[in-house]
Amino acid sequence: MEYDLTDAILLSLKRNKRMKLKPSSQSDIADHFGLSKPYVNQLINGRVAPTENTDEWIKKICIYAGVGS
Numbered sequence: 001m002e003y004d005l006t007d008a009i010l011l012s013l014k015r016n017k018r019m020k021l022k023p024s025s026q027s028d029i030a031d032h033f034g035l036s037k038p039y040v041n042q043l044i045n046g047r048v049a050p051t052e053n054t055d056e057w058i059k060k061i062c063i064y065a066g067v068g069s
Contacts, residue, residue: 005062009044012065029061 017024023032030040035057042048043057062068 005058005067006045008067009061009065012067016066023065029064032064033057033060 013024013026016022023029026040026044027037029035030037033040039048040061043054043061048054
């Protein structure tokens, strides 16, 4: 995962928090997708093996967090 994507996701979460929108935290993402909080953190920070499944979760997180198109 690229460093820029990590920043974009975290900035989106901060923006949502200020605007009182969901998701506003990694916990919100974990709850929405039924994933563990540590796994979501590892996905966002790029500390998981690059597999097809990982790429799919990253895409879903980006869409849910409002990152990209």
